[in-house]
Amino acid sequence: MAASTSQHALSSIRLLPTGCFHPDKRASHLHSVSVGRCCPNTRNLGLVCASNSQSSVVEPVQLPGSPKSSAAPKKSSESALILIRHGESLWNEKNLFTGCVDVPLTPKGVDEAIEAGKRICNIPVDVIYTSSLIRAQMTAMLAMMQHRRKKVPIIVHNESEQAHRWSQIYSEETKKQSIPVITAWQLNERMYGELQGLNKQETADRFGKEQVHEWRRSYDIPPPNGESLEMCAERAVAYFQDQIIPQLVAGKHVMIAAHGNSLRSIIMHLDKLTSQEVISLELSTGIPMLYIFKEGKFIRRGSPAGPSEAGVYAYTKNLAQYRQKLDGLLQ
Numbered sequence: 341m342a343a344s345t346s347q348h349a350l351s352s353i354r355l356l357p358t359g360c361f362h363p364d365k366r367a368s369h370l371h372s373v374s375v376g377r378c379c380p381n382t383r384n385l386g387l388v389c390a391s392n393s394q395s396s397v398v399e400p401v402q403l404p405g406s407p408k409s410s411a412a413p414k415k416s417s418e419s420a421l422i423l424i425r426h427g428e429s430l431w432n433e434k435n436l437f438t439g440c441v442d443v444p445l446t447p448k449g450v451d452e453a454i455e456a457g458k459r460i461c462n463i464p465v466d467v468i469y470t471s472s473l474i475r476a477q478m479t480a481m482l483a484m485m486q487h488r489r490k491k492v493p494i495i496v497h498n499e500s501e502q503a504h505r506w507s508q509i510y511s512e513e514t515k516k517q518s519i520p521v522i523t524a525w526q527l528n529e530r531m532y533g534e535l536q537g538l539n540k541q542e543t544a545d546r547f548g549k550e551q552v553h554e555w556r557r558s559y560d561i562p563p564p565n566g567e568s569l570e571m572c573a574e575r576a577v578a579y580f581q582d583q584i585i586p587q588l589v590a591g592k593h594v595m596i597a598a599h600g601n602s603l604r605s606i607i608m609h610l611d612k613l614t615s616q617e618v619i620s621l622e623l624s625t626g627i628p629m630l631y632i633f634k635e636g637k638f639i640r641r642g643s644p645a646g647p648s649e650a651g652v653y654a655y656t657k658n659l660a661q662y663r664q665k666l667d668g669l670l671q
Protein backbone atom coordinates (compact mmCIF):
# COMPACT_ATOMS: atom_id res chain seq x y z
CA MET A 341 0.00 0.00 0.00
CA ALA A 342 1.39 3.37 -0.95
CA ALA A 343 2.45 5.86 1.68
CA SER A 344 -0.10 8.61 2.06
CA THR A 345 0.44 12.23 2.84
CA SER A 346 0.06 11.31 6.51
CA GLN A 347 2.95 8.89 6.26
CA HIS A 348 5.02 11.56 4.62
CA ALA A 349 3.95 13.94 7.30
CA LEU A 350 5.33 11.49 9.84
CA SER A 351 8.73 11.66 8.20
CA SER A 352 8.84 15.37 7.66
CA ILE A 353 8.45 16.51 11.24
CA ARG A 354 11.14 18.97 12.23
CA LEU A 355 13.74 17.84 14.67
CA LEU A 356 13.91 19.42 18.07
CA PRO A 357 16.88 19.40 20.41
CA THR A 358 16.41 17.17 23.42
CA GLY A 359 18.27 16.09 26.55
CA CYS A 360 20.46 13.20 27.53
CA PHE A 361 20.08 9.56 28.39
CA HIS A 362 22.36 6.58 28.89
CA PRO A 363 21.28 3.66 26.75
CA ASP A 364 24.12 1.36 27.54
CA LYS A 365 23.70 1.58 31.28
CA ARG A 366 20.13 0.40 30.84
CA ALA A 367 21.00 -2.36 28.43
CA SER A 368 23.38 -3.79 30.96
CA HIS A 369 20.50 -4.39 33.39
CA LEU A 370 18.75 -6.79 31.05
CA HIS A 371 20.41 -9.88 32.38
CA SER A 372 19.09 -9.56 35.87
CA VAL A 373 15.42 -9.07 35.25
CA SER A 374 12.35 -11.20 34.71
CA VAL A 375 9.57 -11.63 32.19
CA GLY A 376 6.65 -9.30 31.59
CA ARG A 377 4.47 -11.66 29.63
CA CYS A 378 1.06 -11.05 28.23
CA CYS A 379 -1.61 -13.71 28.51
CA PRO A 380 -4.58 -13.70 26.13
CA ASN A 381 -7.77 -12.06 27.36
CA THR A 382 -6.07 -10.19 30.16
CA ARG A 383 -4.84 -6.64 29.92
CA ASN A 384 -2.50 -6.06 32.77
CA LEU A 385 -0.55 -9.17 33.52
CA GLY A 386 3.00 -7.94 33.72
CA LEU A 387 3.12 -8.43 37.44
CA VAL A 388 0.94 -11.52 37.59
CA CYS A 389 3.00 -13.57 35.15
CA ALA A 390 6.41 -12.52 36.34
CA SER A 391 6.82 -15.11 39.02
CA ASN A 392 10.14 -16.69 38.09
CA SER A 393 12.83 -14.11 37.73
CA GLN A 394 15.62 -16.61 37.12
CA SER A 395 14.48 -17.82 33.77
CA SER A 396 13.60 -14.61 32.11
CA VAL A 397 15.15 -11.79 30.23
CA VAL A 398 12.96 -8.75 30.76
CA GLU A 399 11.29 -7.27 33.78
CA PRO A 400 7.78 -5.85 33.79
CA VAL A 401 8.18 -2.31 34.97
CA GLN A 402 5.78 -0.57 37.28
CA LEU A 403 4.69 2.96 36.71
CA PRO A 404 6.01 5.63 39.03
CA GLY A 405 3.89 6.10 42.07
CA SER A 406 3.04 2.44 42.30
CA PRO A 407 3.70 1.27 45.85
CA LYS A 408 5.54 -1.84 44.64
CA SER A 409 7.71 0.05 42.19
CA SER A 410 11.33 -1.01 42.48
CA ALA A 411 12.70 0.65 39.34
CA ALA A 412 12.49 4.35 40.04
CA PRO A 413 12.42 6.16 36.69
CA LYS A 414 15.18 8.65 36.13
CA LYS A 415 13.80 12.16 35.77
CA SER A 416 16.07 12.99 32.87
CA SER A 417 15.70 9.63 31.15
CA GLU A 418 14.81 9.41 27.54
CA SER A 419 13.91 6.28 25.60
CA ALA A 420 13.59 5.39 21.95
CA LEU A 421 10.37 3.85 20.67
CA ILE A 422 10.55 2.34 17.19
CA LEU A 423 7.37 1.25 15.44
CA ILE A 424 7.56 -0.95 12.34
CA ARG A 425 4.72 -2.25 10.27
CA HIS A 426 5.63 -5.70 8.97
CA GLY A 427 7.05 -6.10 5.47
CA GLU A 428 4.84 -7.11 2.57
CA SER A 429 3.01 -10.39 3.24
CA LEU A 430 1.89 -12.97 0.72
CA TRP A 431 -1.67 -11.71 1.10
CA ASN A 432 -0.64 -8.05 0.77
CA GLU A 433 0.86 -9.13 -2.53
CA LYS A 434 -2.36 -10.88 -3.55
CA ASN A 435 -4.43 -7.89 -2.36
CA LEU A 436 -6.44 -10.01 0.09
CA PHE A 437 -7.92 -8.85 3.38
CA THR A 438 -5.67 -10.48 5.93
CA GLY A 439 -6.58 -9.40 9.46
CA CYS A 440 -5.71 -12.15 11.92
CA VAL A 441 -4.90 -14.78 9.26
CA ASP A 442 -1.29 -15.73 9.89
CA VAL A 443 0.57 -15.48 6.58
CA PRO A 444 4.33 -15.04 6.06
CA LEU A 445 6.30 -12.35 4.27
CA THR A 446 7.03 -12.35 0.56
CA PRO A 447 10.66 -12.09 -0.61
CA LYS A 448 9.94 -8.38 -1.08
CA GLY A 449 8.67 -8.25 2.52
CA VAL A 450 11.88 -9.93 3.67
CA ASP A 451 13.89 -7.26 1.83
CA GLU A 452 11.76 -4.51 3.37
CA ALA A 453 12.36 -5.90 6.85
CA ILE A 454 16.11 -6.03 6.21
CA GLU A 455 16.01 -2.48 4.86
CA ALA A 456 14.05 -1.35 7.94
CA GLY A 457 16.73 -2.97 10.10
CA LYS A 458 19.45 -1.01 8.30
CA ARG A 459 17.56 2.19 9.01
CA ILE A 460 17.50 1.57 12.74
CA CYS A 461 20.81 -0.24 13.12
CA ASN A 462 22.32 2.52 15.25
CA ILE A 463 19.32 3.06 17.52
CA PRO A 464 19.34 1.24 20.86
CA VAL A 465 16.81 -1.56 21.38
CA ASP A 466 16.43 -3.24 24.79
CA VAL A 467 13.14 -5.05 24.33
CA ILE A 468 11.03 -5.99 21.33
CA TYR A 469 7.27 -6.43 21.19
CA THR A 470 5.59 -8.14 18.27
CA SER A 471 2.14 -9.42 17.58
CA SER A 472 1.54 -13.14 17.69
CA LEU A 473 1.50 -13.22 13.88
CA ILE A 474 4.45 -14.54 11.91
CA ARG A 475 4.70 -11.59 9.50
CA ALA A 476 5.40 -9.21 12.39
CA GLN A 477 7.77 -11.66 14.05
CA MET A 478 9.71 -12.26 10.82
CA THR A 479 10.00 -8.51 10.38
CA ALA A 480 11.31 -7.99 13.91
CA MET A 481 13.87 -10.76 13.59
CA LEU A 482 15.09 -9.79 10.12
CA ALA A 483 15.35 -6.16 11.14
CA MET A 484 17.36 -7.01 14.25
CA MET A 485 19.80 -9.09 12.19
CA GLN A 486 20.98 -5.76 10.77
CA HIS A 487 21.55 -4.11 14.12
CA ARG A 488 25.13 -3.16 14.82
CA ARG A 489 24.98 -4.11 18.48
CA LYS A 490 24.55 -7.76 17.41
CA LYS A 491 22.51 -8.81 20.39
CA VAL A 492 20.42 -11.92 19.80
CA PRO A 493 16.65 -11.42 19.74
CA ILE A 494 15.05 -14.26 21.73
CA ILE A 495 11.33 -14.98 21.82
CA VAL A 496 10.03 -15.22 25.37
CA HIS A 497 7.92 -18.36 25.81
CA ASN A 498 5.49 -18.23 28.68
CA GLU A 499 2.55 -20.03 27.13
CA SER A 500 2.93 -22.77 29.73
CA GLU A 501 4.97 -23.26 32.84
CA GLN A 502 6.92 -25.91 30.98
CA ALA A 503 7.60 -23.65 27.98
CA HIS A 504 8.85 -21.06 30.43
CA ARG A 505 11.09 -23.55 32.23
CA TRP A 506 12.40 -25.21 29.09
CA SER A 507 13.48 -21.92 27.53
CA GLN A 508 15.65 -20.79 30.42
CA ILE A 509 19.07 -19.32 29.80
CA TYR A 510 21.69 -20.25 32.37
CA SER A 511 24.43 -17.79 31.48
CA GLU A 512 24.18 -14.21 32.73
CA GLU A 513 26.64 -13.13 30.05
CA THR A 514 24.51 -14.74 27.32
CA LYS A 515 21.42 -13.02 28.72
CA LYS A 516 23.26 -9.73 28.52
CA GLN A 517 23.82 -10.31 24.84
CA SER A 518 20.12 -11.04 24.24
CA ILE A 519 17.07 -8.94 23.51
CA PRO A 520 13.76 -10.34 24.78
CA VAL A 521 11.05 -10.54 22.15
CA ILE A 522 7.61 -10.48 23.72
CA THR A 523 4.73 -11.62 21.56
CA ALA A 524 1.25 -10.32 22.28
CA TRP A 525 -2.02 -11.08 20.49
CA GLN A 526 -3.20 -7.61 21.51
CA LEU A 527 -0.83 -6.16 18.91
CA ASN A 528 -2.32 -8.32 16.14
CA GLU A 529 -3.84 -6.81 13.03
CA ARG A 530 -7.47 -5.90 13.53
CA MET A 531 -9.73 -8.87 12.95
CA TYR A 532 -11.30 -8.31 9.55
CA GLY A 533 -14.28 -10.62 10.11
CA GLU A 534 -15.94 -11.97 7.00
CA LEU A 535 -13.65 -9.96 4.75
CA GLN A 536 -10.63 -12.12 5.67
CA GLY A 537 -9.37 -13.89 2.55
CA LEU A 538 -11.48 -11.78 0.17
CA ASN A 539 -9.83 -9.82 -2.61
CA LYS A 540 -9.95 -6.09 -1.84
CA GLN A 541 -10.67 -5.06 -5.42
CA GLU A 542 -13.37 -7.68 -5.90
CA THR A 543 -14.95 -6.66 -2.60
CA ALA A 544 -14.99 -3.03 -3.73
CA ASP A 545 -16.53 -4.06 -7.05
CA ARG A 546 -19.22 -6.01 -5.22
CA PHE A 547 -20.06 -3.72 -2.29
CA GLY A 548 -18.95 -0.37 -3.70
CA LYS A 549 -15.76 1.59 -3.18
CA GLU A 550 -17.25 3.82 -0.47
CA GLN A 551 -18.54 0.92 1.59
CA VAL A 552 -15.20 -0.86 1.44
CA HIS A 553 -13.32 2.34 2.27
CA GLU A 554 -15.60 2.77 5.27
CA TRP A 555 -14.85 -0.77 6.44
CA ARG A 556 -11.14 -0.28 5.89
CA ARG A 557 -10.57 3.18 7.25
CA SER A 558 -13.45 4.45 9.34
CA TYR A 559 -12.81 4.60 13.06
CA ASP A 560 -15.89 3.00 14.51
CA ILE A 561 -17.60 1.03 11.74
CA PRO A 562 -16.57 -2.63 11.86
CA PRO A 563 -16.49 -4.86 8.79
CA PRO A 564 -19.06 -7.70 8.97
CA ASN A 565 -18.32 -9.64 12.17
CA GLY A 566 -14.92 -8.01 12.49
CA GLU A 567 -13.25 -5.33 14.56
CA SER A 568 -13.47 -1.62 13.88
CA LEU A 569 -10.31 0.40 14.39
CA GLU A 570 -11.86 1.56 17.66
CA MET A 571 -12.22 -2.05 18.85
CA CYS A 572 -8.66 -2.84 17.74
CA ALA A 573 -7.45 0.27 19.58
CA GLU A 574 -9.17 -0.86 22.75
CA ARG A 575 -6.90 -3.87 23.11
CA ALA A 576 -3.77 -2.55 21.32
CA VAL A 577 -3.63 0.78 23.16
CA ALA A 578 -4.51 -0.86 26.48
CA TYR A 579 -1.61 -3.26 26.00
CA PHE A 580 0.67 -0.39 25.00
CA GLN A 581 -0.29 1.52 28.14
CA ASP A 582 -0.16 -1.41 30.52
CA GLN A 583 2.93 -3.21 29.25
CA ILE A 584 5.02 -1.00 27.00
CA ILE A 585 4.83 2.46 28.57
CA PRO A 586 6.22 1.13 31.88
CA GLN A 587 9.27 -0.15 29.97
CA LEU A 588 9.80 3.29 28.46
CA VAL A 589 9.29 4.94 31.84
CA ALA A 590 12.04 2.70 33.21
CA GLY A 591 14.34 3.90 30.44
CA LYS A 592 14.18 0.84 28.18
CA HIS A 593 14.40 1.35 24.42
CA VAL A 594 11.53 -0.45 22.75
CA MET A 595 10.80 -1.69 19.25
CA ILE A 596 7.29 -2.75 18.25
CA ALA A 597 6.78 -4.77 15.08
CA ALA A 598 3.09 -4.97 14.34
CA HIS A 599 0.43 -4.19 11.75
CA GLY A 600 -1.19 -1.44 9.75
CA ASN A 601 -4.20 -1.06 12.00
CA SER A 602 -2.80 -1.97 15.41
CA LEU A 603 -0.05 0.58 14.79
CA ARG A 604 -2.50 3.16 13.42
CA SER A 605 -4.39 2.90 16.69
CA ILE A 606 -1.20 3.31 18.72
CA ILE A 607 -0.08 6.28 16.60
CA MET A 608 -3.54 7.80 16.95
CA HIS A 609 -3.03 7.58 20.70
CA LEU A 610 0.55 8.92 20.65
CA ASP A 611 -0.16 11.78 18.27
CA LYS A 612 -3.61 12.49 19.71
CA LEU A 613 -5.24 12.17 16.30
CA THR A 614 -8.98 12.54 16.07
CA SER A 615 -11.17 9.80 14.64
CA GLN A 616 -11.37 11.94 11.50
CA GLU A 617 -7.62 12.42 11.23
CA VAL A 618 -6.82 8.74 11.64
CA ILE A 619 -8.88 7.94 8.53
CA SER A 620 -6.12 9.31 6.31
CA LEU A 621 -3.25 7.76 8.25
CA GLU A 622 -1.68 5.02 6.13
CA LEU A 623 1.45 3.12 7.08
CA SER A 624 3.77 1.67 4.48
CA THR A 625 5.10 -1.84 4.97
CA GLY A 626 8.56 -2.05 6.48
CA ILE A 627 9.02 1.64 7.28
CA PRO A 628 10.32 2.26 10.82
CA MET A 629 9.11 5.27 12.75
CA LEU A 630 10.91 6.73 15.71
CA TYR A 631 9.51 8.42 18.79
CA ILE A 632 11.46 9.68 21.76
CA PHE A 633 9.79 9.23 25.13
CA LYS A 634 10.89 11.92 27.54
CA GLU A 635 9.32 13.25 30.71
CA GLY A 636 6.12 11.38 30.07
CA LYS A 637 5.71 12.73 26.55
CA PHE A 638 6.17 11.18 23.12
CA ILE A 639 8.11 13.26 20.62
CA ARG A 640 7.64 12.10 17.07
CA ARG A 641 10.88 11.93 15.10
CA GLY A 642 9.67 10.53 11.80
CA SER A 643 11.33 7.75 9.92
CA PRO A 644 15.07 7.16 10.25
CA ALA A 645 16.40 7.30 6.70
CA GLY A 646 19.38 4.99 7.00
CA PRO A 647 22.67 4.31 8.72
CA SER A 648 24.55 6.75 6.51
CA GLU A 649 22.18 9.59 7.27
CA ALA A 650 23.59 11.82 9.96
CA GLY A 651 20.35 13.59 10.91
CA VAL A 652 18.65 10.88 12.92
CA TYR A 653 21.55 10.53 15.28
CA ALA A 654 21.43 14.21 16.02
CA TYR A 655 17.87 13.76 17.28
CA THR A 656 19.20 13.45 20.77
CA LYS A 657 22.63 13.65 22.30
CA ASN A 658 22.18 10.13 23.57
CA LEU A 659 21.36 8.60 20.21
CA ALA A 660 24.49 10.29 18.88
CA GLN A 661 26.52 8.90 21.80
CA TYR A 662 25.08 5.44 21.30
CA ARG A 663 26.11 5.53 17.67
CA GLN A 664 29.57 6.78 18.55
CA LYS A 665 29.87 3.92 20.95
CA LEU A 666 28.97 1.48 18.20
CA ASP A 667 31.54 3.17 16.00
CA GLY A 668 34.09 2.51 18.73
CA LEU A 669 34.65 6.20 19.22
CA LEU A 670 33.57 6.21 22.85
CA GLN A 671 34.76 4.00 25.66
Ligand SMILES: O=C(O)[C@@H](CO)OP(=O)(O)O
Nearest residue numbers: 436437438439529556600
Ligand atom coordinates in the same frame (compact mmCIF):
# COMPACT_ATOMS: atom_id res chain seq x y z
O1 LIG B 1 -5.77 -6.78 5.07
C1 LIG B 1 -5.39 -6.33 6.17
O2 LIG B 1 -5.29 -7.02 7.19
C2 LIG B 1 -5.04 -4.88 6.28
C3 LIG B 1 -3.55 -4.66 6.26
O3 LIG B 1 -2.94 -5.24 5.16
O4 LIG B 1 -5.60 -4.21 5.21
P1 LIG B 1 -6.14 -2.72 5.24
O5 LIG B 1 -5.07 -1.89 4.67
O6 LIG B 1 -7.35 -2.79 4.36
O7 LIG B 1 -6.52 -2.35 6.61
